[in-house]
Amino acid sequence: MKKYIDTGKKDTRSGFGAGLLEAGRRxxxxxxxxxxxxxxxxxxxxxxxxxxxxxQCGIAEANMVGAAAGLAITGKIPFIGSFAEFVTxxxxxxxxxxxxxxxxxxxxxxxxxxxxxxEDGATHQTMEDIALMRALxxxxxxxxxxxxxxxxxxxxxxxxxxxxxxxxxRPSVPNFTDPNxxxxxxxxxxxxxxxxxxxxxxxxxxxEALQAAEALEAEGIRAEVINVATVKPLDEKxxxxxxxxxxxxxxxxxxxxxxxIGEAVAGLFARTSPTPVEFVNxxxxxxxxxTPAALMQAYGLDAAHIAAAAKKVLERKK
Amino acid sequence: MHxxxxxxxxxxxxxxxxxxxxxxxxxxxxxxSMSSTDILTVLYADVMKHDPAAxxxxxxxxxxxxxxxxxxxxxxxxxxxxxxxxPVSELATFRQFGARLQGHPSVRKDLPGVFQxxxxxGQGLSAAAGMALGKKLDGDENFVFCLxxxxxxxxxxxxxAGMFAVHHGLDNLIAMTDWNGQQIDGPVSAVAGEGDLxxxxxxxxxxxxxxxxxxxxxxRSAFELARSGKGSGKPAMILFQSDMGHGVDFMAxxxxxxxxxxxxxxxxxxLRQLGETPLGDF
Numbered sequence: 156m157k158k159y160i161d162t163g164k165k166d167t168r169s170g171f172g173a174g175l176l177e178a179g180r181r182x183x184x185x186x187x188x189x190x191x192x193x194x195x196x197x198x199x200x201x202x203x204x205x206x207x208x209x210x211q212c213g214i215a216e217a218n219m220v221g222a223a224a225g226l227a228i229t230g231k232i233p234f235i236g237s238f239a240e241f242v243t244x245x246x247x248x249x250x251x252x253x254x255x256x257x258x259x260x261x262x263x264x265x266x267x268x269x270x271x272x273x274e275d276g277a278t279h280q281t282m283e284d285i286a287l288m289r290a291l292x293x294x295x296x297x298x299x300x301x302x303x304x305x306x307x308x309x310x311x312x313x314x315x316x317x318x319x320x321x322x323x324x325r326p327s328v329p330n331f332t333d334p335n336x337x338x339x340x341x342x343x344x345x346x347x348x349x350x351x352x353x354x355x356x357x358x359x360x361x362x363e364a365l366q367a368a369e370a371l372e373a374e375g376i377r378a379e380v381i382n383v384a385t386v387k388p389l390d391e392k393x394x395x396x397x398x399x400x401x402x403x404x405x406x407x408x409x410x411x412x413x414x415x416i417g418e419a420v421a422g423l424f425a426r427t428s429p430t431p432v433e434f435v436n437x438x439x440x441x442x443x444x445x446t447p448a449a450l451m452q453a454y455g456l457d458a459a460h461i462a463a464a465a466k467k468v469l470e471r472k473k
Numbered sequence: 474m475h476x477x478x479x480x481x482x483x484x485x486x487x488x489x490x491x492x493x494x495x496x497x498x499x500x501x502x503x504x505x506s507m508s509s510t511d512i513l514t515v516l517y518a519d520v521m522k523h524d525p526a527a528x529x530x531x532x533x534x535x536x537x538x539x540x541x542x543x544x545x546x547x548x549x550x551x552x553x554x555x556x557x558x559x560p561v562s563e564l565a566t567f568r569q570f571g572a573r574l575q576g577h578p579s580v581r582k583d584l585p586g587v588f589q590x591x592x593x594x595g596q597g598l599s600a601a602a603g604m605a606l607g608k609k610l611d612g613d614e615n616f617v618f619c620l621x622x623x624x625x626x627x628x629x630x631x632x633x634a635g636m637f638a639v640h641h642g643l644d645n646l647i648a649m650t651d652w653n654g655q656q657i658d659g660p661v662s663a664v665a666g667e668g669d670l671x672x673x674x675x676x677x678x679x680x681x682x683x684x685x686x687x688x689x690x691x692x693r694s695a696f697e698l699a700r701s702g703k704g705s706g707k708p709a710m711i712l713f714q715s716d717m718g719h720g721v722d723f724m725a726x727x728x729x730x731x732x733x734x735x736x737x738x739x740x741x742x743x744l745r746q747l748g749e750t751p752l753g754d755f
Contacts (some may be wrong), residue, residue, distance in 0.1 A: 186610070207610065213640070218599040218633035225539075225603020228588055229611065230531045233603075248593050249630075253600060257590040258580055 156372050157347045159365055160162045161329035165302035167358075168266045168323050172197025173302075174309025175234060175264075179205050182232060185313055190216045195325075196236035196266050200438035220246045220261070227260040232313055233402050235261060239268035239322060240281035247287055254318045255291040262312045263288070267325040269409035270437060270454050271359055271447035280442035286318040286414020289387050294339060295319045296387040298408075298416075300361035304384060307338035315340055322358065324409075326447040329362045343390035345397070349377035349436045352465045352472075353404045357383045357416055360407040360435070363451070366458035371465055378465060386416050386434040391423055398430045403468040407461045408437035409451075431471040433464040475518050483555065484514045488720045489747050490551035491565055496740045498568035501576070501595040504730035505622060506548035508686065508715040513548055513620070515692045516649075520700075522615060525557040528585045536549045536615045537588050537604050541597025541631075542622035542651065543577040543731070550574050554677040558586035588754045593626025596650055597621065602638045605708075616700065619648045624656030627665045632677065638708040639678040646708040647699045648679075651686065655717040655728035674710045686713030721746050 179201050186208045187198050193211065202209035210226075212219040216237055223233035235242060242265050243250070254261045265284060272280045288296050293305045297319060299308040305323045312319040319340075332344075346361070347368055356364035361382045368378040379397050383389070398404050404424070406417040417434040424430045437454050451457045474485070487510050493500035517523075528535075540549050547567070554561045559573070566572035571698040573582035577592030588604070591597045601619035608615060621631060638646050650670060658664050674681045680702050684695035692713070699709035717731070718724030721743040724735075735743055 210606065210641070212637060213633075215630075215633035215636065217596075217604070217630040218637050221596050221599020221630070221634065222603035222606065222637060224589065225600040225605070225617075226607045226610075227603075228532070228600070229604050229607025229613075230533070231607055231610070249596055249599075252590055252593045253596055256579070257583070257587075257600075321666060 157366055159331040159346070161331050162466065163328045163330060164327040166325060166327045167299065167302055167305040168325060169197050170302035170305030171264055171266065171309050171321070171323050172200060174306035176204065178310055178313035179208065182313060184230060184232045184236055186210060186231045187234045187236065188212050190214055190219050190241065192237050196264060198236060216241050216246050217249050220249035221253050223261045224257055224259040233261050234264045236264035238279055239265040239284045241281055243284040243287050244281060248356050251291060255294055259318065260316060261318055263320045265320060265322045268322045269324060269359065270442045270450045270456065271324050271326045271409065273326065273447045274444050275449065276417065276444040277441040281298060282411040282437045282442060284322065285386060285410045285416065289414060289419065290460060293317065295388065297384060298322045298357035298386050299338065299384050300358055300382050301328060301332050303334040304332045304338060307336065308384065311338040311340050323423055324359055328359055331362065334409045338384070340383050341388050341390055343393040344382040344384060345379065345393065345423070347378065347380040349379035349401070351377045351401055352469055353379045353381060353401045354407065354461060354465060355381050355383050355404060355416070355420060356392070356407040359409050360456060363456065363458040364407055364461050367461035367465065370458065370462045376465065376469065383416060386419060389419060389423060392424060394420065395427055399428060402430060403472040404430055404432045405435060405464045405468055406432060407456065407459060409456055411437045413437055431468050433468040435461050435464050480514055480518060480689045483518060484511050485747050486553060487514060487548060489552045491547040491742055492735060492740055492743050494547045494550070494564055494567040495734045497565055499734055500568055501547050501734065502544040502732045503547060504655065504717040504724065504728070505542065505651060505653065506545050507540065507719050507721070507724065508618060508717045509545055509651040510548050510719070511687050511689065512651065512692055512713050513552045513651060515689060515696065516618060517552045519693065520696045521618065525585065528558065530580065531587055531713050532588060532604065534615065537617045539589055539601040539617070539619045540578055540591055542594065542625050543591030543597070543620050545576060545620070546574070546733045549578065553586040560585065573678040590652060595630040596624040598631055598634035601648070602634050602643055603647055605643040606641055608645055609643070614619045616645050616647055619646070621648060621650050623650055623652045623654065623667065623670060626650060626670065627667060635674065635677040635679065642706040643708045644703050644705050647711065648708065649711045649713055651715055652712045653715045653717040655731065657728065659728050670712055678707060680707045680709040682709060684711055684713050686715030687719055
């Protein structure tokens with residue numbers, strides 16, 4: 156199968172920070188807001204280079220959403236940054252009225268998403284944010300997989316006219332995508348071609364899916380690995396073509412079952428071409444404290460679980 | 474500038490619009506609309522720098538307005554129509570299926586004059602603060618106005634916005650509170666114990682102005698005082714003391730008309746009381 160090289164572990168949030176800085180250089184309308192998490196969101200370089208375009212909001216996320224909407228109405232391109240839970244669930248109604256229904260060009264920079272936030276535990280580990288953001292009409296939902304892709308996705312979000320939810324994470328993870336490949340909103344990236352089973356993944360689970368595909372290859376199973384970097388709108392054509400070819404699908408995500416990528420994909424197949432699907436996700440539960448690696452393993456989100464799910468769905472295909 | 478008599482005539486017409494709109498729609502919020510009518514009449518007639526014919530949502534080169542208390546669409550739409558943003562006859566479509574005049578302000582129907590959606594309370598002041606900051610970043614010298622309710626000010630986000638506007642020196646932001654002392658479930662004092670809004674906004678660092686929301690001289694001078702704060706680095710909050718349902722005796726001073734529609738005979742009575750302009754449709 157196609158080889159992917161980890162060029163050195165990096166956190167995806169730093170990819171956002173680098174992308175934000177570059178977006179700011181390309182377009183003077185880009186402004187950045189945070190609720191006392193400049194350092195965590197890696198907004199420091201942007202703030203240093205564009206101090207007048209960096210807007211500290213204090214620990215007041217609801218107001219940050221509204222202020223960003225107001226800035227967008229006057230023609231700015233605001234990125235609002237906080238931890239995933241605090242920039243989605245905490246401010247759902249504000250995002251709904253001020254950004255989504257209000258049609259304002261606000262970019263939601265959502266860091267520390269999922270279980271890999273780690274040691275802080277369940278209050279900070281949202282496994283529900285994709286469901287919330289998918290539910291908002293017209294919201295674009297992006298879940299890039301590594302540092303390079305998160306940087307490119309940030310640039311794509313800045314260039315896109317409309318609300319975007321951009322999800323990334325805290326831990327350092329393998330960095331393996333082409334740093335110069337522009338991010339295309341609405342495109343699912345085929346990372347490896349295979350005829351037996353389709354592995355769909357997004358965010359941190361993409362690397363895990365690649366590792367699972369290698370393990371499966373050793374057992375003679377050819378897995379197609381697709382990076383579903385845009386969760387909404389789904390790249391239906393790419394997904395349907397792959398499912399038609401393999402006839403078996405696994406969806407792996409660092410998110411709970413309800414409203415996640417798995418259900419989005421299952422809905423697509425149910426509408427068009429029913430296909431067996433196995434789900435690798437957090438189920439219906441809260442996280443807890445631990446290291447990211449321990450939690451990925453304990454919550455069944457790592458390569459071993461993806462490979463096991465692939466074998467299970469292959470059984471159902473027969 | 475309009476004379477007080479002209480303003481009175483405009484306000485009376487707006488109150489008649491409000492009652493006709495909610496009666497035609499068989500829903501809507503007349504009480505707070507009528508307590509804030511005189512304030513918004515002065516704002517749109519004499520205070521705001523705005524050009525309805527050249528309106529764009531980015532508000533460049535113009536003053537902007539956000540209705541944070543989004544349920545006050547009857548007065549808002551009437552003021553916009555009377556100011557020339559859209560035909561007065563369109564007021565008859567309020568809350569009807571397919572209408573641009575949604576129950577609460579929408580930016581999805583291309584209704585000129587509406588800068589932002591509102592209705593879920595407590596959010597408009599944040600949006601107005603963002604607009605004011607946007608104008609500062611652009612070197613646009615114009616103002617952003619925002620109308621809140623006193624009941625609405627129970628929302629925590631109002632106070633988040635209050636902190637933000639001071640911290641960022643938004644002296645181009647003029648907020649108003651329709652301080653009518655009433656909300657859906659009863660008097661504000663009985664429902665939430667909100668206390669003295671004047672002391673609260675002063676403690677937050679705002680320039681606080683108290684005015685009579687039904688006295689045109691008082692309203693006018695409050696706006697003049699608020700605008701004179703440009704350069705102070707502080708936003709202004711005008712607390713307009715007002716009566717819910719003002720202008721119609723059986724509707725005045727009670728929360729009961731917050732979201733209640735007059736019966737046909739009550740509408741007739743109310744319009745008779747507001748008889749200073751010719752009767753007729755919108």
